[in-house]
Amino acid sequence: MIPDDRDALAALVAQPPTTPTAFADLRAAGIGHLALGSHDQALDLLDQAMELADTPARVIAVTINLADVYRYAGDAPTAETLYRRALDLARAQAPAYLSFALQHLGKALGEQGRLDEARDLLTEALALREAAQGDPSLAAGTRAALAALDDPAFVLPLPPSVTALLGPSPSWSHAHEGLSGTVALVNDAYYVKRGPHARREHERLTWLGARGIAVPDVAAFEDDVLVLADAATPSLAASPPPGIGTVMGTVLKHLHTLPTAACPFDERLDVQLARARRQVVEGLVDVEDFDEDNLGLTARQVLDRLLAERPGEEDLVVTHGDFTPSNVLNGGMLIDLGRVGVGDRYRDLALATRDLHEDFGKGAVDEFFTAYGLPAPDSERLTYYRLLDELF
Missing domain, CATH: 1.25.40.10 (Tetratricopeptide repeat domain)
Structure with missing residues (x-):
């Protein structure tokens, strides 16, 4: 009580x-x-x-x-x-x-x-x-x-503007590509998110949209409920185009050109590691979902490695925070924007290349770095930020 x-x-x-x-x-x-x-x-x-x-x-x-x-x-x-x-x-x-x-x-x-x-x-x-x-x-x-x-x-009610948009008897579904416990497809037309994650995403997609980045249209936002219009376009993971690595590299390069001084969201390593520690302490890390080369480690062991192997400096850009083929729609629209903020570019590079390599092979990774404009990436930083992602 x-x-x-x-x-x-x-x-x-x-x-x-x-x-x-x-x-x-x-x-x-x-x-x-x-x-x-x-x-x-x-x-x-x-x-x-x-x-x-x-x-x-x-x-x-x-x-x-x-x-x-x-x-x-x-x-x-x-x-x-x-x-x-x-x-x-x-x-x-x-x-x-x-x-x-x-x-x-x-x-x-x-x-x-x-x-x-x-x-x-x-x-x-x-x-x-x-x-x-x-x-x-x-x-x-x-x-x-x-x-x-x-x-x-x-039962917790929806805010009035959301109820007015969705109608008195909306149809809810979680059986759709990429949906998790924090998002639902409603009436086959809207994605609905609720809670602090929704508030963070609304702030970030509003900021990105004002700077020419393609993001979903906001159909309604009130209290802690965010309603996004369905773009009716599959992700790169669901419908991979020819040269998916080139597409990913081009989209990310454009995002990373945004001026960091204008970005109000902090996703530097201090913030990331503090959040990671909370995940570990509260038991929110799924160790069974670790990448194959990290299976068998505890969440605390991963955190200890991250602290011991922390890079000496960060190459700061405006990062997406979860830049994978599932979070880029065909046509270049970015989705799942709750982690956007100023951080090390390798935070995005690591996740993009991990998924591209696993699903599309080394050739897609090579295309990605060519389009992005980074012919000699730092392999140690790629490894470090892949390891960091294990705790989220």
């Missing part, structure tokens, strides 16, 4: 923890910042608490707290990932905490309109709490959560 005594919370978070290495102090301060809506500060403190968590119970507690932060910040996919990790750990190692993980995940899914899943989770939580015959307020809270699922207002 999130405390609602805002005056007491404000007093709590105004002072640093009295013993900065104390797990309980860090966690309490993190929960306080969460309740006050200070999400970045909450994550910082809870990450520190997670690094001190020395029992399954503590790991589960902080994982649920972290998921709460992402949930209230609007990042439902990350919240769900963390809630499910807490649930799996509770089932395996700490059954006394199982009802808490079930309740938090159930309420989160209910807010997303996944009512059947939510009801199953909350029903299991209620059975556990009634059987335990412990604090009666816990079972009462679960009964209230189950009852709330019947209230249409429990």
Whole structure:
């Protein structure tokens, strides 16, 4: 439960923890910042608490707290990932905490309109709490959560302008090229994204579009919901043109000519490594998805290598951040722009050449560098930025 005594919370978070290495102090301060809506500060403190968590119970507690932060910040996919990790750990190692993980995940899914899943989770939580015959307020809270699922207002609504555009009964689909948990195809005409990722992408595509870069048309944007018009054009990965390496190199060269001084978005290595560390601490790295030459490494080992092998300088340009054939449409339009910012050009070069080599062969990579205008790329930097991408 999130405390609602805002005056007491404000007093709590105004002072640093009295013993900065104390797990309980860090966690309490993190929960306080969460309740006050200070999400970045909450994550910082809870990450520190997670690094001190020395029992399954503590790991589960902080994982649920972290998921709460992402949930209230609007990042439902990350919240769900963390809630499910807490649930799996509770089932395996700490059954006394199982009802808490079930309740938090159930309420989160209910807010997303996944009512059947939510009801199953909350029903299991209620059975556990009634059987335990412990604090009666816990079972009462679960009964209230189950009852709330019947209230249409429990599901997070779309903003009015988005509802007006999509209509009263939109058709949602995640079965489309390149779609992840953060984007859906709606009415076969619009792509809808929600949360902090959507806000970041809106800022960046607006900035790029004003500078002549081909980006999707914004059909609506309100609160944290971004609606993009379907360009009705396949990506280079789905429909590779002849000379795909040349196409990729030409598009990237144009992007990298934008003046860095005018770009307000920072994606330098300091920012990237701090974000990578958060991914590692919070357990958000999928080590099973590592490239073949990195399989077997832990996320922490990858982070340690990145810190030890960090390049001495950065060759700064305006980078895309995830420049792969899947994120370039035929005709040169760029999509998935939430990572755009000033960073090392090798951040884009590494991912482009990795995917081109895997899917189209060395010839496509050679074409890419010829079109880009870099006859002798730095192989160590390419390796470094491919390694960095393992943590995202």
